[in-house]
Amino acid sequence: MENNIKKLLRNKFAVAGLLIIFLLITAAVFAPLISPYAPSEQNLSERLMKPSMTHFFGTDDLGRDIFSRMIYGARISLTVGFISVVIILIIGTFLGIVSGFYGGKIDYAIMRFTDIVLCFPTFFLILLIIAFLEPNIYNVMIVIGLTSWPGLARLVRAEVLSLKEREFILVAKMMALSNIKIFTVHILPNIISPIMVYSSLAIGGAILTESSLSFLGLGVQPPMPSWGQILTSGKDYIYIAWWLSVFPGIAILLTVLSFNLLGEAVRDVFDPKENYIEKQ
């Protein structure tokens, strides 16, 4: 394990990704201390100001400071990313282990259900549920979690299928350990690395989806600031205020990129043979 962490830290991309993620988390946690203005403080005499020393990233159509709003937006993006991934992890790992371990009819039923969810254009399903429920941050997290698990379930199932025939699992079965104990003590620790890779990539995917939804007005609702939502006003003022569109987009790009690079680096360290960038 220690050796692996050393290997990970030798990878420049991974270090860069970790650094950006660390900065983001710090910014999100200490948002009130860092941001120069309150995120929803309107100042109508300073509408649509260009980036300057007083407003690093300019102001929006209501005179709100973009830099401060982006710092608070980091809170939203990271929360959405982490919580939806927790939901994905719970559903995907559980269904994957059950499916792979029991096999037979249970496996068939779960896998057909997975096929159904995979065949949906996920974004349409999310759009549908969010629009018909009330769009708010909790629904966004839950819906992203509920629709993005099939990839993980398949991955875990494949891992469990190959583990199942190994001696130590057979011995555990022979010793009449309960299935729950076999899952948690013998199977889970052995499939943790692909799960880590997948969750790192999935956090990036969830942040992307959240910002797309917020951009379409279906995600985080105002006055809560979110990166996608700032971009919406960027679209409205596309002819006069480029800074509204540029900075939040770069923030999203960097965040998603860091999680992806980290995931790729973890994959390189733990098992260099596999390729987990499945469609998300």
Add this chain to the structure above:
Amino acid sequence: MKNGCRHLFAGGVFYLFKKYKSIQIHRKLYFLYNNKMYYLIKRIILSIPILFGITIITFFVMHLTPGKPTDLMTDMNVKVTAEAKERLQQLYGLDKPIHIQYFDWIKRFVCFDFGDSFKDSRPARNKIFERLPATILLNSLSLFFICLIAIPLGIYSAVKKDSFIDKGITIILFISFSVPSFWLALIFMILFGVHLGYLPISGLYSFDFGNMSVLMKFFDLSKHLVLPVAVSVITSLAILSRYTRSGMLDVLKQDYIKTAYAKGLNEKQVIIRHALKNALLPLITIIGLSIPGLIGGSFIFETIFSYPGIGRLGYEAVMARDYPVVMGIATLTAVLTLLGNIVADILYTYADPRIKYK
């Protein structure tokens, strides 16, 4: 055509026969159909439950969430009485129990009737099918350019593994994989549409499209397509390219590549004649699997570019709670996805004779 239908039918009957094994099958017949046609039929039959699953999920998600489409029409109007609301719901059949509504929908769907749009009472089928060509045009163009760019990139970085160029390509691909498509669309619109003014930023036609000559029409259309296609291609480049790279790396390790080098062929010959074919085979499946992603992406950037395809129609229908149109689009995208997967599988079995169809 007639012949093809007969074969399809016979194949289907044969599949059911074989499944239930109640009837002894003549060996000759078995030989005749234990082939690609049989495999095709089986795939089609197996994908029907998936299609139904998708319609059930969409239908129930739509109907079980609070609020009815008629609320949008009546809530703002104080004159509407409760009685009038009920009558309106009866008109659309929304007062019946949900499973009966679903069976009604299935009954109409089997006859290829999606019902009338709640918004303007036009048949949902017509609304969808007049938008479909634009989406298919956009997505097939994107798919074409994705293959054209991603595959050579993947091959190049596999051949020059761990070189400076390989690392450069990798990092560029990671950036393109992480970039939000709607933001890229915005930036392109600002850059090429607003500041440089080269390209139109929305729609598919100019206002005076009707008066143009054929050549001008083509030119106008392609000008409008550049930005949406570019965004679509850039954001979906990474997956195919990474798969090409890893597939190519696997092939380059094989013994027959060593043999080819050993008999004195140069690198170019080895790669083009021996490695390429084998590395490209698995990509067929990946391309088939990428179809739902492409269609899902359409919902975002068709809305941004005001592109008249089913993505934007779907977004508008979801917003207006136009149940028949939403159901129609969900079903259609599911059918396209399943078809894409089946076609990819079939092509794969044709391309690679080592694959057995079970």
